[in-house]
Amino acid sequence: METVKSLENCYQAEEVKIKLHIQKTIDDVTRMIRENGDKLLQELKDEYNKRKVNLNAQLKELECLESDMSYAREYAEKLMHYGNAAQLMSAKKGISSQKEELLRVETKFDPTETDYMEFKTYDDFCQAKTLGVLCNDLAERCTLVDVPEHVRVDENISITLDTGTTRKLCGLEVRAVVVKPDKSQENITVTDNNNVDPFSSVLSDDGSIITTDVNGRQVIVHDESGNVSRCFGKGVIEFPYGIAINPVNGKVYIADYSGHCIHIYSRDLEFCKKFGCHGKGEGQLHYPTDIAIDAERKVFVSDQDNHRIQVFDAEGQYLYSFGSEGSGDNQMRHPKGIALDCDDNVYVCDCGNNRVMKYESDGKFVCRIDSEDNKADDPRGICVTDDKPFGKVVVVSGKGCVQVFSQ
Structure with a gap:
């Protein structure tokens, strides 16, 4: 009796598993059909149009052959009535060749079983x-x-x-x-995650977290649960620092600190191009640290050792820059973190001067966010909240603390 009871319990447990598996399979198949339905319909339409064109061409060919044979028959009947033996023998060869050519003509794309789509089961589907x-x-x-x-x-x-x-x-x-x-x-x-040194992170549209790993000299992508889904950039990016996502097309921009350039990756994280080179001229960079992108796809780069903010278009073409070395309102020393608010005002961590500055998108000075009495201490990273009318400014200090400023 205990054996029978045990078998019944096993049977019931397996029955529940099978039902759950069947339901999951149905859900998966339904989802796949919905996802691929439009694609399958388009493929069927393309195949239909292709066959229609080929059949129309063959129909034209058959109509021409039919016309030729009709003409040959009429010509032969006239020869029978009005021609002599020599003319009949001469025409026989041409008419025979036309007849043989017509007999050799075969219709293409005959209907076969492959023209019908079926869903077939097989024994080991759930094995x-x-x-x-x-x-x-x-x-x-x-x-x-x-x-x-x-x-x-x-x-x-x-x-x-x-x-x-x-x-x-x-x-x-x-x-x-x-x-x-x-x-x-x-x-x-x-992928070894023991020695990851994260510097900057962004959140993609699909919920993935993309982080620059300074020690690993790569970029790591985590899913919503925090699991590593992929890594990229190793061997291409020398020293990944700041990172930003284009709000229009989803492309990812990464600042290469010691490579003195900006790398652009597609929404699918495939390498597209890079722009910038080492130097002090327009469009040249000297240790770029952070990136911010506005709604018009202008790319703002903190050019650290050139003591300025450079602005490029989405493809990396130089537009303008603002800032120079010093401690005045329109000056800065070793700018690091950079952020934008919803009105595209620019916030800069003026690290060398221990302050946070606010500018308009064209580089016009607006105000200083912190103050001498409550200054930012070695500011490195920055972001602005979406509060209206003025968002709070959150600053990460190189001294191991976070400061929040209200405007």
């Missing part, structure tokens, strides 16, 4: 298959985290090797492989 085994040779020092119980074939997954409180695995390089059922091995891409 579980072992693709590989995950082994942890460092089990005493780390654990595998976020390992899914079931995955679909060709599905991308992310598995974390958690080292706990240990920052480094004694200098070991982590190498990951999957051992397949046939005993063969496949290497897995490993």
Whole structure:
């Protein structure tokens, strides 16, 4: 009786799993059909139009052949009535060749079973298959985290090797492989997040967090849950610092501090181009630290060691600049963080002068945000809230604190 009861419980549990799996499969198929419906319809329309053009061309060809044969028949009938034997023998060869040519003509694109679309089931649709085994040779020092119980074939997954409180695995390089059922091995891409030194972050339209990693000399993308989804820029960007997203087309702009240039990546994070070079002239940069982009797609760059703010268009063409070395209202020393408000006013962390300055988008001085009695101490990073009419100015200090100023 206990065995029977146990089997019934197992049966019920499996039944629930199967129902959940069927429902999930239905939801997935429905979602895929909705996502790809328009694409499939367009492909069918294109195929229909292609076949229609080819069939119309063949129809014209057949009509021409029919006209030729009708003419040949009329000509032959007239020869039979009015021609002599020599004329008949001469015309026979030409008419025979036309007849053979007509008989060789075949219709193209005959209807076949491939012209019909069907959804077909197969026996192993829900069958579980072992693709590989995950082994942890460092089990005493780390654990595998976020390992899914079931995955679909060709599905991308992310598995974390958690080292706990240990920052480094004694200098070991982590190498990951999957051992397949046939005993063969496949290497897995490993991203080491133990030594990440984040400098600047932005939030993309899809909820991803894009962060410049100074130590790794790369840019890291985290999903909404904080898991690393991808990395890019390694070997291309020398020293990634400031980062901004174009509000119009979603392109990502990254300041290369020691490369003295700005890198542009597409919305899909594919490299597009870079602009700027080392120097003091117009369009040249000397340790760019931060970027801000306004609604008109103008790109504001804090040109640190040239003691100015340079402005470019979306493609990197120089427009104008403002600021020079000094401590006056229109002067600055080693500007770092830069931000814009909803009216495209420019806020600059004047790091060398320990102050935060506000300018209009054309570079005209507006006011100083902090004061001598309550000054910003070594300001590095900055942002402006959306409060109306004047947003609060949040400043990150190089001394390890955050200061909030009201305008």
